[in-house]
Amino acid sequence: xxxxxxxxxxxxxRTLPLSISGIIVGSSLATEYVLKxxxxxxxxxxxxxxxxxxxxxxxxxxxxxxxDANREGEQRMVASGIITPKQMKRAMYITGxxxxxxxxxxxFMAFGNENFLLAFIFFNLAIAAVIxxxxxxxxxxxxxxxxxxxxxxxxxxxxxxxxxxYFLFTKSLDWELLLPAISIGVFSTAVLNxxxxxxIENDANVGKNTLVVKMGSEKAxxxxxxxxxxxxxxxxxxxxxxxxxxxQFIYLIAFVPLILNMIVVKKNREPRxxxxxxxxxxxxxxxxxxxxxxxH
Numbered sequence: 001x002x003x004x005x006x007x008x009x010x011x012x013x014r015t016l017p018l019s020i021s022g023i024i025v026g027s028s029l030a031t032e033y034v035l036k037x038x039x040x041x042x043x044x045x046x047x048x049x050x051x052x053x054x055x056x057x058x059x060x061x062x063x064x065x066x067x068d069a070n071r072e073g074e075q076r077m078v079a080s081g082i083i084t085p086k087q088m089k090r091a092m093y094i095t096g097x098x099x100x101x102x103x104x105x106x107x108f109m110a111f112g113n114e115n116f117l118l119a120f121i122f123f124n125l126a127i128a129a130v131i132x133x134x135x136x137x138x139x140x141x142x143x144x145x146x147x148x149x150x151x152x153x154x155x156x157x158x159x160x161x162x163x164x165x166y167f168l169f170t171k172s173l174d175w176e177l178l179l180p181a182i183s184i185g186v187f188s189t190a191v192l193n194x195x196x197x198x199x200i201e202n203d204a205n206v207g208k209n210t211l212v213v214k215m216g217s218e219k220a221x222x223x224x225x226x227x228x229x230x231x232x233x234x235x236x237x238x239x240x241x242x243x244x245x246x247x248q249f250i251y252l253i254a255f256v257p258l259i260l261n262m263i264v265v266k267k268n269r270e271p272r273x274x275x276x277x278x279x280x281x282x283x284x285x286x287x288x289x290x291x292x293x294x295x296h
Contacts, residue, residue: 010077010088012055018191018282019051020044021289022161022184028293029162029177030169042106043165046126049099050156054133056095058144060088061137066206096130110168118171125164129156147211149196150189158185179238180292186231187258187285193224194281197265198274221265228258228281235292247295254288257281 027040034040063078064085077083103126111119132152136144143149162181167173196203196212197220204213212220232255239248257280264277 006077006082007091009075010056010059010083010091011052014279015051015055015282016048017286018188019047019157021188021285022157022181023047023165024289024293025180025184026162026165026177027169029180029296030166034293037169039106039109039168042102042109043168046099046103046106047161049095049102050129050133053092053095053099053130054136056088056092057134058137059083060085060092061139061142061144062208063088065137092134096134100126100130106168115171122164122168125160129160132156144210145208147209147214149192150211153192154185154189157188158182176238176241179234179241183231183235183238184285184289186227186234187281187288190224190227190231191278191281191285193220193227194261194265194274194277196220197224197268198271198278200271217271221268224265225262228262232258235288239296242296250295251288251291254284254291257284 023040023043024034027034027037027043031037059076059078063076066079075082078085078088104123107119107122107126111122135142136149136152143152159178159181162184163173163177166177193212196210197217199208199210200212200217200220202208203210211223215223235251236249242248261277261280261284265274268274
């Protein structure tokens with residue numbers, strides 16, 4: 001494998017559409033001129049930076065701990081020896097630094113010199129996102145090894161992504177925003193849950209106590225149904241509260257593969273076969289965000 005392919009593999013490009021779903025929803029609810037806004041594109045670049053940093057850190061953390069030695073799914077670069085731990089650590093520093101620089105540009109564009117307190121709060125949120133991305137699997141107190149990963153994904157991919165982006169544009173918030181924010185949050189958490197259901201046997205063997213390992217496969221399946229059903233319900237409630245035309249419900253198309261995913265999960269008896277379901281849930285979430293954003 002060439003070095004370029006190795007780094008692209010470590011960046012896990014298939015996770016990027018999911019990472020920007022909350023940005024699409026939050027921005028589209030804030031302004032109808034989303035694609036023309038430099039703030040939107042800076043927000044997208046910032047989120048992609050955080051996601052790539054998280055992927056690098058996950059590859060590094062699981063690699064040095066031996067978690068990825070016998071994993072299913074995509075090949076991990078540190079565990080396979082294609083990228084050394086030192087090289088991956090350097091890449092994490094560089095990615096984190098560039099991402100904070102882009103985040104700073106976004107924050108300055110949103111608040112300027114007039115709102116120092118808000119700029120300070122958002123800059124600290126950016127630092128918190130960097131720390132959260134790294135601490136998922138890195139270090140002795142990595143929260144991904146104690147079942148707390150779901151909480152952080154819900155907060156950062158859902159609530160903070162949607163509502164934080166909306167606030168950057170409007171400098172205001174509305175309680176109804178919680179509904180689409182919850183939808184993106186639980187759909188994103190469902191992606192993590194599929195990943196953890198796939199890896200349950202390996203994670204249990206190496207002491208990675210994800211929520212799935214703690215609950216067991218059957219309860220994890222019920223948890224998965226709850227995540228997807230609650231995400232669909234909150235999106236529909238938001239649309240009913242803000243109804244203008246039937247076309248607003250076009251995002252229901254994106255729910256079809258999510259329903260099919262629940263059927264596959266229910267019937268599954270071999271965790272490794274769930275690998276293909278990761279892409280299904282992630283791309284369905286992106287499709288929902290795109291259609292919801294255009295026609296809300």
